[in-house]
Amino acid sequence: MTTRLLGAVLFLSVVATFSPAAATEQEPFPEYDAIAGNVDFWIRVFSEWTRAQVAVHDADHPEIVYEVLDLPGPIAERYSDEQVEFLDDARGAWGAFLEGVERKIAAAEELDEIERAWADYIVEGVGPEGLAGAHARVRTQRGVRARFREGLGRAARYEHSIREIFRGAGLPEDLAYLPHVESSFQYHARSSVGATGLWQFTRSTGRAYLRIDSLVDERLDPIAATHGAARYLRDAHDALGSWPIALTSFRRFIWSSVSSNSRQPRLDSSWGAVRAPTPHGAGELGAQGCSRPCRMASSSS
Secondary structure, three states: OOHHHHHHHHHHHHHOOOOOOOOOOOOOOOOOHHHHHHHHHHHHHHHOOOOOEEEEEEOOOOOOEEEEEEOOOOOOOOOOHHHHHHHHHHHHHHHHHHHHHHHHHHOOOOOOHHHHHHHHHHHHHHOHHHOOOHHHHEEEEEOOHHHHHHHHHHHHHHHHHHHHHHHHOOOOHHHHHOHHHHOOOOOOOEOOOOOEOOOOEOHHHHOOOOOEOOOOEHHHOHHHHHHHHHHHHHHHHHHHOOHHHHHHHHHHOOHHHOOOOOOOOOOOHHHOOOOOOOOOOOOOOOOOOOOHHHHHHHHHO
């Protein structure tokens, strides 16, 4: 897949969570400067990081990345108990470290070299507000390079038909990229909450657009499901008046509860941007041993 196409897939996904103010029928997916970093991050997630790698980052300011971990043990689709514990420990270690930094800053106490390096990194990246509550926003994101590559092969079977259906429904054809994010073009994909098929319809929403009963589940038919997705997206756009908000609703199937005059969706942690950490000025840790924050800071300096 070319970088241009990958960027299009990820931009389409990220723009769905951003303010729709500048979107128009002529330019349904405007290129917001504020999400350029998010798109860059997802390019790395989809094309660089494997499922054996997990980035630890800030949920609200995801351009702040604390480290990229290599998972221990055998790598499978789901985390093993060992890997879950490993990631819990990593989040806990970073949370405790950041809470200490916040506490010192609130008490006007002097930061040590490692604490100052990370505080400077956060402030330089997102401003002083990035430090407030950072300990409670530590999140992990797994790479999906292999899954995305496999999805490219599957996409070739369906993309022409999807574009044709969307064109006939008067929808932007670039919406055909969405299954890369929804299901990696796996027609039989099922999520942990029961969303199913190429377009990951839930049973309750799917029944409004597809036949789903004891005999037939059209969510598993790529063409029928695409017709249903086209009807859903048209209804959502007509109700909400913006493609970015319509896409946000598609990710959550909640368009009937969202008003185009109400809150605008914020950038949410599941679509955050991550860049490699570059704190400066961190020295070697002394006799007390090297904590995870020290190790990452000293390796980056």
